[in-house]
Structure formats: structure tokens, C-alpha cells
Amino acid sequence: MSDTDAAPVTSAPPQPWLYRILTPDGRQSLRRRLLAFLLIPLMLMLMIESLITYAGALIYSNHVHDRDLADNVSTMAQMLSKENVNGEISAQARFLLDYDSEGHNYFSVSSQKHGLLAGNPQLQPPSAATGDPTLFNTTQEHRKLRAASISIPAAHDPSDKLTLTMAETLRDRHQRAREILFLSIPAQALLIAAVFALVWYGVRIGLRALDPLTKRLAAREHDLAPISDVDVPVEILPLTRTIDGLFARLRGMLALQERFIADAAHQLRTPLAGLRVHVERAQADPSPATVNDALEHIQRLTNRASRTSTQLLALTRAQSPEHETGVHALIDLGRFIPELLSLRVHEALAAGVDLGYDGPSAPVWIDGDRTTLQELLDNLIDNSLRYAGRDSIVTVAITIEDDRQVCLSIEDNGPGVPAEFLARLGERFFRVPGCHEEGTGLGLAIVQRIAERHRARVHYLSSNEGGLRVEILFPPAQTGKG
Known part of the structure; x- marks a missing residue:
């Protein structure tokens, strides 16, 4: 057999990667499926919680470092305020300002009269207030810096004003935030693991609610009674x-x-x-x-x-339930019935019966199934040909009632059926007492059942000619005529 002749393989719907890990044998498991779809949100919650924790830690770290930076600027300003600065700062002050663990010097000391006294000329504050330090962000050599600036009066010249600016990189701030995050992750992971264990235990206990139903079904052999009961979740x-x-x-x-x-x-x-x-x-x-x-x-x-x-x-x-779901189509009885009758004319002539049709020339639409409707009409004709007798007249007619119902009738002038037995026509195996013609008593029962499938009503009446009249009332067609 070639590859093109092979039967198509139906693949299972894609499953989450975590579910595939939990089900390595490929078998479906409700417990594993629930746990997979619960664990994924828990992992997402851990990631979101870690981001929130890092953001909070960074905010706290920035606050602490800003306070330390402001304190350092204030301390150096107090030192400079006691020195006689005349174009340059003291060696001790320069040493303290030059010291940096990373080897970078981010500071500047400038005088209102003498200009830059020491430090980086590019590190200039947007504005510096006298009193409390001013904090701001800046950039030097493609590095993001956090700076603090303060202005103080010069000790040797009250008319002069010194501006001190100190800055630091953000590395220590992020390092402190990461340390806080790494300290919190184990606790959060332990909490998530505990929640997952509780969920696992809860799912196992919860699925035990199916045990009574499983035991009831296992105890059955041929019992097809309903299984829904109060113990069904x-x-x-x-x-x-x-x-x-x-x-x-x-x-x-x-x-x-x-x-x-x-x-x-x-x-x-x-x-x-x-x-x-x-x-x-x-x-x-x-x-x-x-x-x-x-x-x-x-x-x-x-x-x-x-x-x-x-x-x-x-x-x-x-009577089969399979026919309940049969698809009904739009059928024109004004054309369909004469076509079926033409197939039975030779049989009627052989039986000595005058088989005729009376109906409108315009289309008469109903919703129905052509195969079962043909079976319905065949049984009605068989019943008339069998019991009406030779030299009888059988007429099939179609009329439209006032409520738009379609009436399909078949009437003969044969011996008819006593009035007390009309109500029993359509019962399985019922035959009118005294009837000597061979029959099974199933023909009208089949007609009754097919009519019910078409939501139609069957009436058994005595005809005006003394024979039997069978009327089938079909509801108006609901299917569009396209």
C-alpha cells in the first residue's frame, strides 16, 4: 500500500508542555490535567511576585542610597564651609572626594567667583539650593548616575558661594535589590510548593467523590437505569x-x-x-x-x-430512534403523490380497482422524508387494494385546510370498517373481526408511526360511499423553499 492509500491518522489536540511532562505515557488523566493547569498559574504567580519584590526592593534600595548620598554631601559641605578656600580646596578634602571603590571620581566643587575648583567640569547640577541637598539624575560617560548637590557660603568671602556636587553609579542600588530578591525567592518558592501540595491533596480527595458512582456502575450487569443520583457531583x-x-x-x-x-x-x-x-x-x-x-x-x-x-x-x-434524527427536506406533494400512484396503476388494474387522484395543480409543500412517505402511501394503497374488493374505487386526494395544514387522504367505497373499530385501526396486529382477507395487521401501524415522525395526525373515518377514509394532516412546511 502506498503512502497515499494509507488511512488518515487523527492526531490528538495539542496539550500544554507541562501536561505532556506530567503524562509521559500519553494517557489522559483528569487529575494530572487539573494539576497541570493549576501549576502553570502558580508558576506565573511566582514570576510576577518576584518582579514585584524586585521593584519594591529597588525602591527601598534607592531610598537608602539617596539618604546616604545626601548625608555625604552635607558632611563634605560642612567641612568645606570651615576651610579658607582661595581658588582651591585642601588636600584632605580632595582625598575624601577622590576616593571611590570603583576608581571613578564623580564630584565637582565650584565657586561662584573662581569657577571650577576641583572635580569633573561636566558634573553640574541643574540648580543647587542652600540648606538641604538637591537630588537628581545625570549621565557621565554613558553611565547613569544619581547625584546630590548643595550650595554653601564661602568661609573667606561671604559674598562668594560654593557648590558641591557628588554622584554615584546605580550598581550598588541594583545589587542590594537583587540580594533582597534572592533572599525572598526561597520563601516564595516554598510557599508555592506548599500550595501545590495542598492542591494535589485536594484534587485527590475531591476526585474520590466519583468513587460511589464508579462502584455503582461496576456493580451493574445489564441494568440500564439512569445513573444520575444525589451523590453525583x-x-x-x-x-x-x-x-x-x-x-x-x-x-x-x-x-x-x-x-x-x-x-x-x-x-x-x-x-x-x-x-x-x-x-x-x-x-x-x-x-x-x-x-x-x-x-x-x-x-x-x-x-x-x-x-x-x-x-x-x-x-x-x-419505530427505530435512528429515524428520529432523519433530515427532512421540502417535498411537493402535488408532484410526489401522482408519481408514486403511477407506479401502482398496473397493480390496481390487476386487482380490479379504479385507482384515481384528486389534487391541486399548484405545489403543495411539506417537510418530510421521501423514502418513508413512499412507504406510508404504499401501505395505504395496499390496505385499500386488499380490503376494498374488486370493482371498487380508491381515490387519493390532497387538500389544504384553513389552518394551512395539508391533508393527504385515501378513500374507497368498499365494505368499510364498523364504527366501533375505527379507533383501533393503527394498533399493531389489529384486524377487524370477520375480515377474511389475508393480512398482518401491521400496515396501518406503520402508517401511524411514519405520520408521527412527520408530526402529522391520522384520522380513520367512514367515507361517504360507505367505505374507509384515512386522513393524514401534515403541519405547514417550515423549511424555506430557497
């Missing part, structure tokens, strides 16, 4: 109700099967017994007259058995 009620619906359909199918077997055994018992009797009679007396008579009876009984089995199968199909 609300979350799986849709599942149990779906299973109950499946059980109900299975019960219907099994009941239909049992009824079919019982009906077949009941209806075929008589023709089979007759066949055995006539076979034995022919075997006992092999004379041509006896054999021919036995063969005629065998043929008649065989036809009866064949018709009975066909009718039983037709009734079973009409």
Missing part, C-alpha cells in the same frame, strides 16, 4: 445526564429488538406450522393432485411469511 452532571440519555436510547433499542423478536415468533409461527403440515402431507401422499395442492398452500404461506417479515422490518425501522 454537580460538575459531572452533564456527563451523567448524557450517559442517561444514551442508556434511554439503548433501552428503547433493546425493547424494540425484544418486541421484534416476539412479534416475529408470534406471526411466523402459524405459516411455518402450515408449511410443515403441507410438506408432511405431500410426503405422505406423493400423488400429483396432493403435491400440487400442497405446493399451492406452501406458496401462499410463503408469501404470507415473506409479507409478514417485510412488514415487521418496516415497522421496526419506523
Whole structure:
């Protein structure tokens, strides 16, 4: 077989990577699925919490370093305020300002009269207030700096003013924030692990609520009763109700099967017994007259058995739940019925019956299934041809009622049915007492069931000619005519 001839492989829907890790064997697990979808949010929460913690730690670190930077600027300003600065600062002050653990000197001392006295000429504050230091951000050599600046009066010249600016990089600030984050991560991870363990335990305990239902189902053998009960959790009620619906359909199918077997055994018992009797009679007396008579009876009984089995199968199909979901299409009865009648004309002529049609020329629309409607009409015609008798008239008609219902009727002028038995027509295996024509009693039962599938109503009436009139009222068509 070539690759193109191989059957397509249906792949399972993609699962989260964490779920695939938790299910290495590929088997579905409700517990693992719940844990996978709970653990992912918990991990996301840990990441978000870490970001929040780092941001808070950075804010705290900035606050501490800003306070230290402001204190350093104030301390150096007090030292300079006591020195006699005349164009330069003292060696001790320069040493303190030059010291930096990273080897970078970010400071400047300038005089209002003499200009820059020491430090970096590019490190100039936007403005410096006398009193409290002013903090601001700046950049030097592509480095982001945090600076503090303060102005003080010169000791040797009250008319002069000194401005001191000191700056530092942000490395220590971020380092302190990372240290705080690394200290908090183990505690947060431990908390997440504890929550996950509690979730794991909770899921295990929660899924034990399914144990009573599992035990009840395991204890069953052939019981198809509903499984929904008070001990079924609300979350799986849709599942149990779906299973109950499946059980109900299975019960219907099994009941239909049992009824079919019982009906077949009941209806075929008589023709089979007759066949055995006539076979034995022919075997006992092999004379041509006896054999021919036995063969005629065998043929008649065989036809009866064949018709009975066909009718039983037709009734079973009409009662099958599969037909409930059949797709109905728009059908023009004004065209469909005459087409079906034309197929039965030769049979009617052979039976000596005048088969006619009376209906409007305009389309008459209903929602229906063509196959079952043909079976419905065939059974109605079979019933009329069989019981109306020779030289009778059978008329199939279509009319539209005042409420837009479509009436399909078949009427004959035969012997009819006594009024007290009209209500029982349509029952399975019911035959009017005193009727000597062969039949199974299933034809009108099939008509009744097919009509119900089309949401139609069946009425059995006495015709004006003394025979039987069967009316089937179809609801107005709901399907658009396109």
C-alpha cells in the first residue's frame, strides 16, 4: 500500500508542555490535567511576585542610597564651609572626594567667583539650593548616575558661594535589590510548593467523590437505569445526564429488538406450522393432485411469511430512534403523490380497482422524508387494494385546510370498517373481526408511526360511499423553499 492509500491518522489536540511532562505515557488523566493547569498559574504567580519584590526592593534600595548620598554631601559641605578656600580646596578634602571603590571620581566643587575648583567640569547640577541637598539624575560617560548637590557660603568671602556636587553609579542600588530578591525567592518558592501540595491533596480527595458512582456502575450487569443520583457531583452532571440519555436510547433499542423478536415468533409461527403440515402431507401422499395442492398452500404461506417479515422490518425501522434524527427536506406533494400512484396503476388494474387522484395543480409543500412517505402511501394503497374488493374505487386526494395544514387522504367505497373499530385501526396486529382477507395487521401501524415522525395526525373515518377514509394532516412546511 502506498503512502497515499494509507488511512488518515487523527492526531490528538495539542496539550500544554507541562501536561505532556506530567503524562509521559500519553494517557489522559483528569487529575494530572487539573494539576497541570493549576501549576502553570502558580508558576506565573511566582514570576510576577518576584518582579514585584524586585521593584519594591529597588525602591527601598534607592531610598537608602539617596539618604546616604545626601548625608555625604552635607558632611563634605560642612567641612568645606570651615576651610579658607582661595581658588582651591585642601588636600584632605580632595582625598575624601577622590576616593571611590570603583576608581571613578564623580564630584565637582565650584565657586561662584573662581569657577571650577576641583572635580569633573561636566558634573553640574541643574540648580543647587542652600540648606538641604538637591537630588537628581545625570549621565557621565554613558553611565547613569544619581547625584546630590548643595550650595554653601564661602568661609573667606561671604559674598562668594560654593557648590558641591557628588554622584554615584546605580550598581550598588541594583545589587542590594537583587540580594533582597534572592533572599525572598526561597520563601516564595516554598510557599508555592506548599500550595501545590495542598492542591494535589485536594484534587485527590475531591476526585474520590466519583468513587460511589464508579462502584455503582461496576456493580451493574445489564441494568440500564439512569445513573444520575444525589451523590453525583454537580460538575459531572452533564456527563451523567448524557450517559442517561444514551442508556434511554439503548433501552428503547433493546425493547424494540425484544418486541421484534416476539412479534416475529408470534406471526411466523402459524405459516411455518402450515408449511410443515403441507410438506408432511405431500410426503405422505406423493400423488400429483396432493403435491400440487400442497405446493399451492406452501406458496401462499410463503408469501404470507415473506409479507409478514417485510412488514415487521418496516415497522421496526419506523419505530427505530435512528429515524428520529432523519433530515427532512421540502417535498411537493402535488408532484410526489401522482408519481408514486403511477407506479401502482398496473397493480390496481390487476386487482380490479379504479385507482384515481384528486389534487391541486399548484405545489403543495411539506417537510418530510421521501423514502418513508413512499412507504406510508404504499401501505395505504395496499390496505385499500386488499380490503376494498374488486370493482371498487380508491381515490387519493390532497387538500389544504384553513389552518394551512395539508391533508393527504385515501378513500374507497368498499365494505368499510364498523364504527366501533375505527379507533383501533393503527394498533399493531389489529384486524377487524370477520375480515377474511389475508393480512398482518401491521400496515396501518406503520402508517401511524411514519405520520408521527412527520408530526402529522391520522384520522380513520367512514367515507361517504360507505367505505374507509384515512386522513393524514401534515403541519405547514417550515423549511424555506430557497
